[in-house]
Each structure stands twice: as structure tokens, then as C-alpha cells.
Amino acid sequence: MWKSRKLVITGSEQLEVKELSKAEEISGKLQFQQLEDKFMHSVLENDKKTIDNGKLISDAISQGMSSFSPDLMFEQLVKNYTIAKQIYGESLVRLVSGYESDYIKKNIGIPEFQKELREKINQKIDELKEEGFLQKDNSLSEKGVELASLVLYFEELDKIVPKGIIGEKTSKKHFIYGEKESSRLYKKGDRYRDIALRKSLKLAIRRGHSYFDNKDLQVHERQSKGQTYIVYALDASGSMKGKKIDACKRAGIALAYKAINEKDKVGLIVFGSEVKEVIEPTVDFTMLLKEITRIKASKETDIVSTLQKAIELFPSEGITKHLILITDALPTKGDEPEKATLEEASIARSKGITISLIGINLDEKGKRLAEKIVELGEGRLYVVRNLENVDKIVLEDYYSVG
Numbered sequence: 001m002w003k004s005r006k007l008v009i010t011g012s013e014q015l016e017v018k019e020l021s022k023a024e025e026i027s028g029k030l031q032f033q034q035l036e037d038k039f040m041h042s043v044l045e046n047d048k049k050t051i052d053n054g055k056l057i058s059d060a061i062s063q064g065m066s067s068f069s070p071d072l073m074f075e076q077l078v079k080n081y082t083i084a085k086q087i088y089g090e091s092l093v094r095l096v097s098g099y100e101s102d103y104i105k106k107n108i109g110i111p112e113f114q115k116e117l118r119e120k121i122n123q124k125i126d127e128l129k130e131e132g133f134l135q136k137d138n139s140l141s142e143k144g145v146e147l148a149s150l151v152l153y154f155e156e157l158d159k160i161v162p163k164g165i166i167g168e169k170t171s172k173k174h175f176i177y178g179e180k181e182s183s184r185l186y187k188k189g190d191r192y193r194d195i196a197l198r199k200s201l202k203l204a205i206r207r208g209h210s211y212f213d214n215k216d217l218q219v220h221e222r223q224s225k226g227q228t229y230i231v232y233a234l235d236a237s238g239s240m241k242g243k244k245i246d247a248c249k250r251a252g253i254a255l256a257y258k259a260i261n262e263k264d265k266v267g268l269i270v271f272g273s274e275v276k277e278v279i280e281p282t283v284d285f286t287m288l289l290k291e292i293t294r295i296k297a298s299k300e301t302d303i304v305s306t307l308q309k310a311i312e313l314f315p316s317e318g319i320t321k322h323l324i325l326i327t328d329a330l331p332t333k334g335d336e337p338e339k340a341t342l343e344e345a346s347i348a349r350s351k352g353i354t355i356s357l358i359g360i361n362l363d364e365k366g367k368r369l370a371e372k373i374v375e376l377g378e379g380r381l382y383v384v385r386n387l388e389n390v391d392k393i394v395l396e397d398y399y400s401v402g
Contacts, residue, residue: 053133054151056095056124057144062246063089064238064296067139068128070121077117081108089242096124149293156250157257160391185218195219228320228401229281230259231313232394233269233306234295235327236276241297243387244360248326249292251391255324255398256288267313268292271306273299273333280313302333307344307355314353321353322401323377324394328360330369338369345376355379356397358390 060068073096076084081104085093090101097104097120107113128134133144196218204216232252236245256266265281268291279291306325314321331337345355355377357370362383374381380400382393 050147051151052095053128053131054147056092056128057133057140058148058151058246058293059089059092059095061140061145061148061294061296062242062249063087063092064241064298066296067137068125068134069138070118070125074114074118074121077104078108078114081105096121098124145290145293149289152250152253152293153257153289156253156391159250160254160395185215228259228262228264228322229267229314230255230264230398230401231267231269231281231310231323232256233271233310233323233325235272235301235303235325235329236270236295236297237272237301237327237329238297238299239328240360244328245295245297247387247390248360249295251326251394252292253289254391255394256285256292258395259398260285260288269306269309269313270295271302272297273302275302275305275309278309278313281315300333301327301329301331302337303327303331304333304337304340304344307341307348311344311348311351311353314351316351318352320401321351322379322398323348323353323355324358324397325355325373326358326360326390326394328362330366341369342372342376345373349377353377354401356381356400358382358384358393358397360384360387360390 073084073088076087077093077097085101088096093104094100097117099117099120104117108117125134125138128144129136129138131143133141133147135141199218200216203218204211204213207213207216209216232255234245234248234252240248252268259266260283263283265283266288267281268277268279268288269275270277270291277291277295279288282288303325307323310323331341348355355374356379357374357377359366359370359381362370367381367383370381370383380397382397384390384393
């Protein structure tokens with residue numbers, strides 16, 4: 001029976017290997033489909049509460065939270081609202097409390113408001129537990145993660161589809177059964193059905209010929225939609241917490257959605273001080289969606305182990321293999337992290353893997369290292385200043401591969 005395999009590792013130590021039978025996969029997908037149907041119904045019915053609950057959980061994960069402590073949150077908001085807002089994020093505070101940031105800041109010193117704020121926070125946590133989005137100990141439930149993943153999915157599609165960001169990737173390799181593109185001169189062995197009659201006729205007339213000469217014949221040049229394996233490697237170190245990691249998660253969802261629709265396979269590596277999550281290139285969009293949603297930031301950056309793991313994930317056969325590495329900092333793990341990173345990039349390229357790097361607000365030193373990585377990896381470097389553009393850049397890089 002066919003099985004899907006998911007690895008969860010820390011450094012070189014394997015923590016968990018999940019093997020799902022086909023029946024289990026189908027059961028899981030049916031449960032997710034039921035939640036998706038319910039969420040779609042909420043969207044159609046304009047059920048703002050369900051949608052906001054999904055956003056709340058998504059924001060919590062991006063802020064590095066795996067559970068809620070309403071009393072601690074309240075105490076931090078009262079003690080120093082400015083610092084609390086940095087810890088939790090403005091959006092999360094609004095969704096938990098029901099109040100806008102400026103309103104809380106203005107009234108946080110008033111005892112009556114403090115009492116009301118505590119009640120609001122506790123009510124929201126109780127509501128999330130009643131809906132099954134939190135467990136009894138206030139930790140995130142699987143249902144909560146699934147709801148958050150659906151919110152990310154629908155919000156990202158709503159962003160990229162109307163704006164026309166989704167295009168079509170085509171391989172640069174010529175293929176007799178692909179789509180008609182440009183034309184070229186006929187040569188022995190070409191199929192007669194591929195002769196471009198209009199272009200051949202125009203060329204013969206332009207040359208003053210009263211009949212076709214072999215040198216006048218033009219044939220359609222076709223492009224294949226060759227399969228590509230993409231690994232999306234996302235830096236989940238502490239500096240990526242909040243809006244950075246949220247934007248990168250949304251970009252990963254856009255990539256998975258587009259690439260899988262193009263019959264390509266997408267893998268995932270999540271790294272920080274060590275490689276934390278690995279998914280082999282797959283066409284299982286549901287699994288990728290949920291695992292991308294779970295990503296939260298912590299600790300330092302180990303790009304070397306990420307490159308090593310990426311090399312292992314790609315098959316040896318002659319397909320297009322491309323790694324998209326997304327980070328906001330220099331590697332910090334190891335004695336000579338920069339040197340080791342460049343060595344691994346060179347090894348990856350020798351195995352047929354191209355590497356592109358998307359740097360978020362890199363400093364000059366980080367940019368210089370990034371330039372060396374993509375030079376060795378024969379990929380592209382994108383320096384991001386506006387987080388709104390991360391998904392567009394990731395898709396642009398995907399379209400360039402082939």
C-alpha cells in the first residue's frame with residue numbers, strides 16, 4: 001500500500017517518523033475537507049467571528065506562541081503596553097481583546113477598563129476552547145491549526161489571484177508535445193504537423209520565391225512543462241518572529257499552491273539553530289499547508305545544516321532541482337559558519353541543485369554572503385524591503401526555474 005512519509009528532525013537526531021497509510025491519509029483529508037467546507041460556509045455567510053478566530057491563532061503561531069496564558073497577557077498589557085504589543089503583536093492584541101491599539105493605550109491606566117479588558121481576554125480564550133480551537137490547558141489544538149491554515153490559504157489566494165500574480169511556468173527545454181511557442185527553421189526529423197504554414201509562406205514571399213524551398217520552411221518550437229522539484233527553506237530563527245515569518249509562510253503557501261497545480265513537487269525545510277522540520281518534495285498540498293501554518297520562530301540561524309538536508313531531499317534523477325532559501329540574517333551556528341555555508345552551496349550545485357536566496361532586510365555583510373551563495377548556486381538574489389512583496393518574489397523565482 002502506498003505510504004506518505006513525513007520527517008521531523010532536530011539537527012542530526014531524528015525525533016519522529018510518521019508513516020501514514022493511504023486509508024489514514026484519506027481519512028485525514030476528509031476531516032480537513034469538512035473543516036474547509038465549514039470555513040467556506042463561514043466566508044459565504046460573512047461569519048466574521050470564525051474568520052477572526054483563525055487569524056488570531058495564525059498570529060499567535062507567528063509570534064512564537066503554542067498556548068495562551070490570559071492572566072499573563074493581561075498583566076503584561078497593564079504593566080507596559082508598549083512592550084506587550086511588541087511581544088504579542090498589534091493584530092493579536094486586537095483580536096484577543098476586541099479593542100484597537102490606540103484605545104487600549106489611551107485607557108489602560110483606568111481600573112474600570114482594566115477589569116473590562118481582563119474579562120474580554122478570558123471570554124475570548126473560553127470561546128476558543130468551546131469551539132475546540134484550544135485544548136483544556138489553553139494549548140493550540142489540531143483543529144485550531146487547521147482553521148489557521150485555511151485562513152492563511154484563502155487570504156493568500158484572495159491576494160494573488162485578483163492581482164494576476166499567478167502566472168504559468170514553462171520549461172526551457174524543447175519538447176515535441178508541448179505548447180506552440182516561437183518558430184525555427186525546419187530540419188530533418190521534424191514532424192510535418194509542426195510546420196508553421198503562415199510563417200513559412202511569409203518567409204518564402206519575402207525571399208521572392210514562387211514555391212517553397214526547404215530553407216523557407218518554419219516549424220513551431222514547443223516548450224515542455226517539465227517537472228521541477230522545489231524545496232522551500234524558511235528561516236525560523238528568533239529575528240523572524242511576527243510579520244516577517246507570517247509573510248514568508250504566506251509566500252510558501254502561494255508557492256505550494258502554484259507549483260502543485262503545475263504538477264511540480266514542493267518540499268519544506270524549517271530551520272533555526274537546527275533543522276526543525278523536513279518534508280520531502282510532494283504533491284500533498286494539504287500537508288504542506290498545515291505544516292507551513294505551524295511554523296514559529298526561535299533561536300539562531302543554521303544555514304549549513306539546511307543546505308545539507310536539502311541535498312538529501314532531492315532525488316538523483318535528471319530533473320530540475322531548485323532550492324529557495326529565505327532568511328533575514330547571516331548564519332550564526334558553528335565555528336566558521338560563512339565558510340561552511342559556501343562549501344555546502346558548492347556541493348549542492350555539483351549535485352545539480354540551483355539555489356536562490358531571498359534576503360529580508362539584509363545588512364551589507366549579509367548581502368555580500370548572499371551574493372556568493374547564489375553565484376555558487378547559479379540562482380538569483382532578491383533583497384526584500386517590503387514584506388508585502390515576498391509572495392510575489394517567491395513566485396517570480398519559481399517561474400524563472402526550468
